[in-house]
Amino acid sequence: MTRFVVDCETLLGIAAGEIEVAAEHKLLAPTLVRSQALAALFEAARRGEISAGEGSSGDTD
Amino acid sequence: MTRINSLKVRFLGDKALQRTAWKVADKLGWETTHDAEFVALTQLQADFFVTSDGELARAVRASSRRRRPTRSARPKNGGHGHGAAEQRRCGGACAASVGRSETVSCLSECALGEGEDLGRRHGEHKSRATAFVLKAAVTHLVLPLSVPLCLPGLG
Numbered sequence: 001m002t003r004f005v006v007d008c009e010t011l012l013g014i015a016a017g018e019i020e021v022a023a024e025h026k027l028l029a030p031t032l033v034r035s036q037a038l039a040a041l042f043e044a045a046r047r048g049e050i051s052a053g054e055g056s057s058g059d060t061d
Numbered sequence: 062m063t064r065i066n067s068l069k070v071r072f073l074g075d076k077a078l079q080r081t082a083w084k085v086a087d088k089l090g091w092e093t094t095h096d097a098e099f100v101a102l103t104q105l106q107a108d109f110f111v112t113s114d115g116e117l118a119r120a121v122r123a124s125s126r127r128r129r130p131t132r133s134a135r136p137k138n139g140g141h142g143h144g145a146a147e148q149r150r151c152g153g154a155c156a157a158s159v160g161r162s163e164t165v166s167c168l169s170e171c172a173l174g175e176g177e178d179l180g181r182r183h184g185e186h187k188s189r190a191t192a193f194v195l196k197a198a199v200t201h202l203v204l205p206l207s208v209p210l211c212l213p214g215l216g
Contacts (some may be wrong), residue, residue, distance in 0.1 A: 003107040005099055010111045022065040028107050030098035031074035031083075031140070037065050058064060 008036040026048055078102055089120060096120075 003026045006014065011033055013019040021027060041055035079094075086094045096117050103110040112118055161170035 002109065004105045005103040005110045007110075007114060007117075009113040010181060011065060011068070011070065013113075015068060026072040027068070028102055029070055029072055030102050031072045032098055034072060035066070037062055041062060049097055053110040054115060
């Protein structure tokens with residue numbers, strides 16, 4: 001098992017299915033990356049690149 | 062965010078990480094600790110740091126010139142994978158083939174010195190971090206079973 005720390009862009013790439021990670025690997029990230037990802041998705045939504053539904057967690061109003 | 066929240070990623074942010082991030086940022090002369098948290102977490106808990114930020118990777122790499130790593134970061138499962146054995150050194154940086162055809166620009170291993178492992182005393186665990194940059198052109202990357210490393214001394 002190899003442990004990888006991933007940054008925000010990498011995390012977004014993994015979430016988008018652009019980066020595939022072998023099941024044997026373990027991914028880690030500092031908690032701040034969640035805020036960075038949220039901000040990146042919000043900015044992308046503001047730019048019209050993604051919908052608000054795609055960016056948000058889906059459990060907010 | 063739903064997909065991110067459902068990923069099997071361990072998120073960490075305890076006091077040991079904060080202390081180490083502070084030291085990393087201080088050592089590297091950074092104005093904030095944001096990037097330092099990634100470097101610190103790699104030092105403490107991981108084998109590699111994967112970043113798309115070339116500037117950050119270069120900074121981490123530059124820091125490695127101050128101290129040489131004390132041990133190999135070769136993955137325990139050896140050097141086999143999805144045909145990923147090819148590696149070559151190009152001075153401090155090297156290109157490593159991962160997956161089938163994708164290429165990752167790999168910046169050499171760096172050691173940021175003695176770090177505090179989570180739950181360990183300072184200095185008890187000498188860790189190392191490796192940073193490599195995903196090329197902008199890479200749209201699909203498969204992290205192989207084992208990642209070819211760019212270790213000093215390997216040719």
